[in-house]
Every structure is written in structure tokens, then in C-alpha cells.
Amino acid sequence: MAISAEYQPVIAAFQERFNAEVREFRGEVTLILSSEHNVEAAQALRDEFGFEMLIDITAVDYWLKSPERIHLNYQFYSISQNRLLRLRFPLQGNAPRVRTVETIYPGANWYEREVFDMFGITFEGHSDLRRIVLPYEWEGHPLRKDYPLGYEEVQFTFNADEIRVRKPHPRE
């Protein structure tokens, strides 16, 4: 499926300004950008291209699959033109940092808190970066691929005692 012509202005502008890579799948347009441009890109989308709403922020972890481990994913929506656009920012390393877009889309506040909670991405300049759904004292970031699903650890003879100490229930 070819990309609809109405996306051409935004694609051309983003290729020129931010060197964006374009992907199309099932009619959905994704622009892949370097993460240092995220605030400027969001600003341009809101002010120049009429994307009034930031519908969703999420992330995907490509642990052991890609050197750019976590990809940050923004879904923008323009009510006036009825258009969806996705921006994707591949992030380097295990403890990535990006700037917050909360100043441009205030609704990003909770979504960034959720991504921080679940993926451990730090949003610089965020007004209230606390965990949102997990308890404050929780360790780790559950939606990362190296985080176990939570099955019980298997005890072998060589580590039975070590695991027994950690087990929550069968302790005499």
C-alpha cells in the first residue's frame, strides 16, 4: 500500500529537518527519528501540521535483538484532518534518557510516567517523574524483555538454600 498523498508535506519536512526514516505498514505511517529531536518534532507536529492530540506513548524492548534496545513510540492524531502519525525514537543503552514532551502536550505526563515505570526510561525535565501503577519501592521495570514473568524459581541441589531464602512462602 502506498503512503497517502496527504502525508507528503510532513514526511518531506521531517526528512529534511530531522533526517527521518519513513516506514509504512498496513497503511500506517511511521517516522523513525533520532531521540534528540523528540521535542522539536512534537512541536512541529502540533504547530505546523495540525496534530492537536498526543494519543499514546509507549515503548518496545528489543533486548538482544537490536543495539538500540528500547524504541519509544508516540502516536499523534489530528482531529481536524482525521490523520494518524507515529513517531519512533530508538534509544541507546540500558538506562536511556530523553527529554519530556510534557511542555507541548500536557497529557504526556502520565504516559511518560508509565513508560518510566515499565521500561525505565528517564524523561528529563518531567514535572512529576514517579512510578504510576507499581508501588514506589518496586524494583525493576516489568515490561522489559529481561524481566521474568514471575514463575517460581526452580530449586536445584546446588542452589536450593539460596533460593529458599528468597522465597516468600515456604519458610519455617
Add this chain to the structure above:
Amino acid sequence: MTDIREVSVDELRHLVSERAFSGETMLLNMGPQHPSTHGVLRLLLELDGEILVNCIPDIGFLHTGVEKTMESKTYQKAEVLTDRLDYMNPPGNNLVYCLAVEKLLDLDVPPRAQAIRVILAELTRISSHLLSLGTSALDLAAMSLFLYCMREREMILDIMELVSGQRMMTTYIRPGGVWRDVPAEFASLVNQFVSIMPRRIDEYEGMLTHNDLFLDRTRGIGVINTADCLRYGVTGPILRATGVAHDLRKVRPYSGYEQYDFVIPTQTEGDVYSRYLVRVEEMRQSVRIIDQALRLMPGGAVRSNNRKYVPPPRSELGVSMEALIHHFKLWTEGFDAPEGYVYTAIESPRGELGVYLEGDGGPKPYRVHFRTPSFAHLQIMPLVTRGHFVADTVGIIGSIDIVLGDADR
């Protein structure tokens, strides 16, 4: 067991006003076990006398890790978890997940299945609005309406039980169609509901719309304007109550909504009362859609014929070797979905319910993310409650119509 840590006010310094530290205003916990928070929502209120200075929502008490769990299930099995998200709208959750899977696989859905999907989605919209109406009226001390709403909701749940065997967690809509065809009694039961419901909606309106006590508690309370709705990603009845006729069933039609004749109700005030009016009118429109969908419902198959993704009908298993192989393969190892990511959204009773689904070429979703309306809407609580009484907070929560399973996932 980890020790429970006390959170001191200092950690919330950036959220409360300076007066909280001198003791001029009071910090008060509302919830998580407060009946009017419609679930397990904790609100930290900063109060000046009885006036709200600030309201800090705290969510996560109902977090079940659905997105993580779905990554370990096949596409078909993961669907069962979607029912538990927004437990007032299970067919809607099934529908949006199935639409995402179908988009990822490029799978067709027969017209009869689409009509059944629309009928069920609209029935749940009515049932969700009924519950929202009943409980928010109950919070504002109108007891009798709650009982009437529950009476009609029971009819809808009976229809759900008839088609799927379950009253709430239906998992009836499946990728590629629906589980099985609707039983013979379905049409007459839905027809009965359609003929009764408009009169019943008039009854509800008779109790509330011109009731002075209700007007006093709802007009000019919890006002939000269009600009703030857009900035905070607020959709659904809250956005429509500010005058924007935005409904995904019209702007990005799915499941054949473009065939049906209905209007998007709007109001202009953006307060609790406008949201109430929008929801009541939406119920009337849903009844219209159900009526049309039932009359126009085509015959034919209710599941896609693509056997690589959709299990064959039970009747074929005894006579066809291929059908048995497909059945076995699909229910043990599942199907491989292509690599790629899609986003689909539907208009749930609360607003835009979206799914981000990513496949990696294997039988399990690599990442599923739900963009839920309640999560986005809870964010505006500080904005809409500021300057109101504590008692009005209760009405505002009811009018925002949150479901905590939807917000916490």
C-alpha cells in the same frame, strides 16, 4: 515481605501548594476504599475548608500486568485477558484487539460477523452508560434510578449470556469473526429490548433532566473546555460535551458502522450535566444502530474462511482430515503473525480505546499496549475539581466515567 514505606509530604512538594506545609490547608485521602470512587482509586485531596485546592489521583491498585502476560500467550489465548481490562465493556475490548490482530494478519471478516459485532458493541455501550448513569445518580443521592438502570442492564447481560454463555467476560468476538453464530432466540430478545428501551430512557430523563436537585449538583460543575480536552488527549463523551462532534464510529468507521444512520450527540457547556445529556442521547442512538443492524443483518458465515488463522467449524472435524490438522495446529501452537506494528482504535463507551500490537513473526504478540480512555481521563481530575466542594468531586468522578481496570491494566 517488603516493609511498607511511609511517603512523606516532602515527596509531593511539587504537587501541593505552599500552604499545605504551614498547615493552612489540609491533606486528606479519599479512597482507595471509598464507594464513590467507582473502584480502587485513591485521591489525595488538598482542602481549604471544604474547597478543593488540589487533587492528586493515585492509580495502580488494580494493576494486573495484562500487557506483560499477553506477551507469553498465543494470539488467541491472549484475547481472554482483554475482557478483564475495561470490565464494563468486554465485547468492545475483544473487538479492538481482534481488529488489531486482523489488521496485522490482513484477515477478512464476513459481513454477518460484523453486524453481530456491532450489535454486541452497542448493547455493551448501553449497559456501560446505564451503569455510569445509575451509579453517578446514586452518588448524587438519587437512589431509585440506580435500581431501574440495573433492571435494564440485566436484559443486556441475559443477551450476552445467550450468545456467549457468559454474562460479562464473553470472549465471543474472535480474530476473523465471532465464536459461533447467534442462537435462534437472539433476534427476538434483541427486538424486545429495542422496543422497550426508548420508553425506559424517557423514564430516566423524567427523573433527572429537569430535576432541580440534580441540576444544582451538576450544572457548572467540573467544567472543561475543548482546548484542554485536546491537550490532555481526552476523547469520548467528555469531548463531545464540549461541542466537538468527534466519534470514531463516524470518522474512522470499523465493522461496517458507515452503513448505519445515527447522529453524534453534542453539548456545549462541558460540565457534568452536559456529559449526562450526551450519554443519555448516545443510548438512544445506540438503540437505533442495534435496530438497523438487526434488520440489515445478512446471512452467511460468521468466521473467515482463512484456515491458516481461523479454526474450522466443529462440524468439519469429523469428516475432513485437513480441518482436524488445522484445528490441532491452531489450538496448540497458534498461528504465526507477520513482523510489523499496527494501531487500531474503536469508540468505547468512554472514548478512544486503542491497541498497539506488534508481531515478531512468531505465534505470540511481541508487544501489546492498550491506550485506554480512563487512563487519559483521570489525568484531568486536578483540572476539573479545582475550586469545587468535596461532595462535587463525587459527581465529577461519576461523570468522567472511569473504570479502574481500564486505567490500571
